[in-house]
Amino acid sequence: KAGVTQTPRYLIKTRGQQVTLSCSPISGHRSVSWYQQTPGQGLQFLFEYFSETQRNKGNFPGRFSGRQFSNSRSEMNVSTLELGDSALYLCASSLDGAVGQFFGPGTRLTVL
Amino acid sequence: GNSVTQMEGPVTLSEEAFLTINCTYTATGYPSLFWYVQYPGEGLQLLLKATKADDKGSNKGFEATYRKETTSFHLEKGSVQVSDSAVYFCALRLQGGSEKLVFGKGTKLTVNP
Numbered sequence: 001k002a003g004v005t006q007t008p009r010y011l012i013k014t015r016g017q018q019v020t021l022s023c024s025p026i027s028g029h030r031s032v033s034w035y036q037q038t039p040g041q042g043l044q045f046l047f048e049y050f051s052e053t054q055r056n057k058g059n060f061p062g063r064f065s066g067r068q069f070s071n072s073r074s075e076m077n078v079s080t081l082e083l084g085d086s087a088l089y090l091c092a093s094s095l096d097g098a099v100g101q102f103f104g105p106g107t108r109l110t111v112l
Numbered sequence: 113g114n115s116v117t118q119m120e121g122p123v124t125l126s127e128e129a130f131l132t133i134n135c136t137y138t139a140t141g142y143p144s145l146f147w148y149v150q151y152p153g154e155g156l157q158l159l160l161k162a163t164k165a166d167d168k169g170s171n172k173g174f175e176a177t178y179r180k181e182t183t184s185f186h187l188e189k190g191s192v193q194v195s196d197s198a199v200y201f202c203a204l205r206l207q208g209g210s211e212k213l214v215f216g217k218g219t220k221l222t223v224n225p
Binding site for chain 2: 004031033035042043045048050055056058090092094099100101102103104105106
């Protein structure tokens with residue numbers, strides 16, 4: 001079974017631009033979560049989607065948004081990029097009712 | 113609030129040494145507990161988990177026991193290998209419908225031959 005895939009793996013953007021990251025969960029997994037990883041703040045939860053509905057949201061500004069499609073694929077969008085948005089963005093999926101999330105390799109976003 | 117505290121790293125050991133990475137948590141209710149490992153340039157891999165008090169999670173020689181009385185979930189391995197060099201994260205998931213994980217800061221382990 002294929003794992004969680006994320007595209008693109010690397011992105012370089014400039015301040016003020018916007019970016020869209022994509023995540024394809026493991027087949028059959030309907031829950032998708034997003035995390036931001038930085039050296040200073042560590043791993044922080046962004047949001048979780050289940051069956052196309054946002055089920056939980058972290059403490060991030062409204063510039064960060066996401067969505068989930070009917071095939072469980074998810075995207076997250078960051079608008080008006082800031083230097084501090086430079087991070088590794090990780091997507092994780094899980095099987096409803098099971099315990100444990102499975103992570104993708106991440107998208108490394110660099111904002112210049 | 114809900115939080116996870118891990119021992120500060122980095123930790124440097126020689127091959128075949130005993131490993132302990134301490135993890136304590138603060139949470140309402142009865143969370144599930146996890147250890148994840150991150151190798152350089154990769155995402156996180158689920159190493160082991162425990163869902164209730166006194167459960168022992170184990171995988172690849174690593175073990176951790178859910179201790180409710182001390183709110184701890186320390187990671188141990190009897191004999192580390194160079195290939196165990198990575199960053200280890202302790203995490204909790206609260207009861208309820210959400211899959212949200214709360215992570216510790218991570219502990220970097222380096223094993224020298």
